[in-house]
Amino acid sequence: MANTTIHLRTCPLCEAMCGLELTEEDGAVTLIRADREDVWSQGFLCPKGTTLGHLHDDPDRLRAPLVRDGDGFREVTWAEAFAEIEALLAPVLSTDGVDAVSCYIGNPTAHNFSLGRYAGAFVPMSGITQLYSAGTVDQWPKNLVCALLYGGMWTIPVPDLDRSDFVLMLGANPAASQGSLLACADVLGRIDAIRERGGRVVVVDPRRTRTADRAGEWLPIQPGTDALLLMAMVQVLFAEGLVDLAHLAPLVDGVDAVGRVAEPFTPEAVEAATRIPAGTIRDLARTLAASPGGSVYGRIGTCNQEFGTLASWLVEVLNILTGNLDRPGGSMFADPVCWSLTTVRPPDQAGGWSFARWASRVRGAPEVLGQYPVSCLAEEIATPGDGRIRALVVIAGNPVISAPEADRLDAALPQLEAMVSVDNWLNETSRHAHVILPGLSALEQPHYDDLIWGWSTRNAAKFSEAVLPPAPDRPAEWEILLRLAAIIGGQAAADIDVPGFDDGYFLGIVMANQAQAGSPIADRDPTEIVAATPGHGPERILDFGLRVGPRGEGYGRDPDGLTLEALRTEHPHGIDFGALEPRLPAVLTNGTGRIDLAPTYVTADVDRLAGRLGRADEGLVLVSRRHLRSNNSWMHNVKVLVKGKERCTLQVNPGDADRLGLADGNRARVSSEAGALEVQVEVTGDIVAGVVCLPHGWGHDKAGTRLSVAREHAGVNNNVLAPGHLIDVPSGNAAVNGIPVEVVAL
Ligand SMILES: Nc1nc2c(c(=O)[nH]1)N[C@H]1C(S)=C(S)[C@@H](COP(=O)(O)OP(=O)(O)OC[C@H]3O[C@@H](n4cnc5c(=O)[nH]c(N)nc54)[C@H](O)[C@@H]3O)O[C@H]1N2
Ligand SMILES: Nc1nc2c(c(=O)[nH]1)N[C@H]1C(S)=C(S)[C@@H](COP(=O)(O)OP(=O)(O)OC[C@H]3O[C@@H](n4cnc5c(=O)[nH]c(N)nc54)[C@H](O)[C@@H]3O)O[C@H]1N2
Ligand code: SF4
Ligand SMILES: [Mo]
Secondary structure, rough: OOOOOEEEOOOOOOOOOEEEEEEEEOOOOEEEEEOOOOOOOOOOOOOOOOHHHHHHOOOOOOOEEEEEEEEEEOOOOOOHHHHHHHHHHHHHHHHHHHHEEHHHHHHHHOOOHHHHHHHHHHHHHHHEEEEHHHHHHHOHHHHHHHHHHOOOOOOEEEEOHHHHHHEEEOOOOOOHHHOOEOOOOOHHHHHHHHHOOOOOEEEEOOOHHHHHHHHHHEEEOOOOOOOHHHHHHHHHHOOOOOOOOOHHHHEEEHHHHHHHHOOOOOOOHHHHHOOOHHHHHHHHHHHHHHOEEEEEOOOHHOOOOOOOOHHHHHHHHHHOOOOOOOOHHHHHHHOOOOHHHHHHHOOHHOOOOOOOEEOOOOOEEEEEEOEEOHHHHHHHHHOOOOOOOOOEEEEOOOOOHHHHHHHHHHHHHHOOOOOEOOOOOOOOHHHHOOOOOOOOOOOOOOOOOOOHHEEOEEEOOOOOOOOOOOOOOOOOOOHHHHHHHHHHOOOHHHHHHHHHHHHHHHHHHHHHOOOOOOOOOOOOHHHHHHOOOOOOOOHHHHHHHHHHHOEOOOOOOOOOOEEHHHHHOOOOOOOEEEEOOOOOOOOOOOOOOOOOOHHHHHHHHHHHHHHHHHOOOEEEEEEEEOOOOOOOOOOOOOOOEEEEEOOOOOEHHHHHHHHHHOOOOOOEEEEEEOOOOEEEEEEEOOOOOOOEEOOOOOOOOOOOOOOOOHHOOOOOOOOHHHHOEEEEOOOOOOOOOOEEEEEEEE
């Protein structure tokens, strides 16, 4: 008889945070199902969640550090790996100092218990000043807009789906993504429920997605023109006297300025560019204004495009002008149970958000929220001269696939004198590293999401214990990051006191909380708080966050309040704290307690948008898509997820296919000013004429990787086609949607 144990665990793969029930037999996970009692996900899951065991068992997953050895790699001990890093960095640090060391932080950081809490320690502790991340191919416009409007770059409101009667959803496909900057298990179920209540959901997307089908209303749009559509809706609100801020009126400045800015953008003026009829635009504006609980929600298709900041800003503007922000059914702020350092404004922005404070060496790109566009990374490595990046740490990222001008970065990375990847696979990016440091598998570590509860559609809390014990010599990623930071900071690898560093970091977190308005421990001695929070690593930080959070025991303030101990022992399926509640003005951290609806940094970009009106769309443009069974670039090594028909296809509208002489299943050559690739064609009426679409995250045919399954389903990397200079100007975010391309039949 096998020794069977049932474990409960939250899936860390996406924002849906599904509760899973795992069956373990003699140390192996043999079955994963939904935890029907999970207070948050209530039995929902997707096919990826059932593969955590496959990811854990993947023979290609790295379990020991690798060091470059000729053309290949060899396994080494952890001490040897860190000694190698120290040796590689020494010449860089001794001549150019830490300014020659950079870092790229990838997406799984936001979903990983250790990395999520320690990436923020790594950067300041290492002294690295030039930081890149997947954020500038993702949500930088949202971060920028929310920082300016609400004070916090992660203070992001979400559509209150459970109580909405109208949602205008742009550039999002939760049928694939399961929600983004919108944490909700089963978004499609919520869409069904809205319709059953008699409400409407309208999906704006150049493709008819499964989300659009479920919503029942699809508005095909010309890529990159969402800001025009939204601006015209604003114009209608003003022109028809529909502006009604309701409860927000006393809090908001700049309403008249918004009205003036929107004036020229009538529905008729934007109709041709957006391809959305003027009458439809009027109807959308009127419906939103009339909704007792309605909202506009925009995601990646409205961010990583030419006018990402304006589109993201106009989403907020519309919700505010119609009184829908911060009211049930509208667009609301979650109230995370766990206080997090991510809610603290960076010290260098204490006096008010400012941007373009410095510029990149090669291109002169302004920094935004401390980062340059990720497309700068290749040239900063490859261009000789003072200030060149000579060493790079990549944390859970695969920028060779995910960043624009992918080939250029692929060619630049070998020029680094020291490259370290903290990564669980030897893939397209980590193959360039001199040292690869693998983290634990998801099953080997506890879990509690951090950032993501900041935009959840309900307030809840749940903690997962590790399912399987890690091998005794394996450090957790927080230990890896602290050790790396210390080495970059100039310490001898052999002498690093990781617990000591961790204590220093934790003390900093305590003091950061004490400095926040409303801190329950403001007048306490921080060393007393540290002493009352035993342990190390992310669990200690989590315990602290829960205790000082809105429902916490507050270090003695409320003996019945929440602690990690209570959560983990008494609530295996989590605690539900109910629907979102209005949080204004307390949620504002901009110092004024008011919302400036028309920040000049944003409105200054409106002239560029006006310039878009006159531009004709002659050729084809490329957009990206996701698939439920992919997760960016890194889950194509899971057999059960990649089996079946070819997914990495170029979707082409039937009319375009006829014109180009293409039939379904043919191969085509796609080229742009940045590069070219060859790919299989899928002719489908689900994409509008003039637009073609490739999924992102593929291209696994590079030499020297260790991805035996993914290699068999290589696909092509659409970022080979993405020119680095195509950006949303105010945020620097890459515009990987709306790339001009040519398609030729092969
Ligand atoms: N054309 C186009 N490009 C895009 C996008 C698009 O829509 N179109 N989307 C953009 C977006 S939104 C994002 S977020 C980025 C993603 O860009 P990245 O974050 O650079 O890429 P990922 O594919 O998420 O790669 C994650 C890496 O982390 C590793 N990994 C996975 N789990 C762990 C872990 O637990 N620990 C560690 N240490 N490593 C781990 C994987 O092996 C992989 O190397 O791509 C962006 N690029
Ligand atoms: N299964 C799965 N889930 C994921 C991921 C994954 O790779 N796979 N990635 C995760 C990550 S990192 C993120 S950021 C989220 C993203 O989550 P979502 O924002 O929901 O992203 P997508 O599913 O790519 O849907 C974006 C949609 O925008 C459309 N689009 C493209 N250009 C435009 C445009 O100019 N205007 C408009 N209105 N629409 C446009 C595309 O056709 C596409 O349908 O998903 C996360 N969840
Ligand atoms: S939707 Fe799928 S990938 Fe996302 S948390 Fe749930 S099971 Fe995991
Ligand atoms: Mo993302």
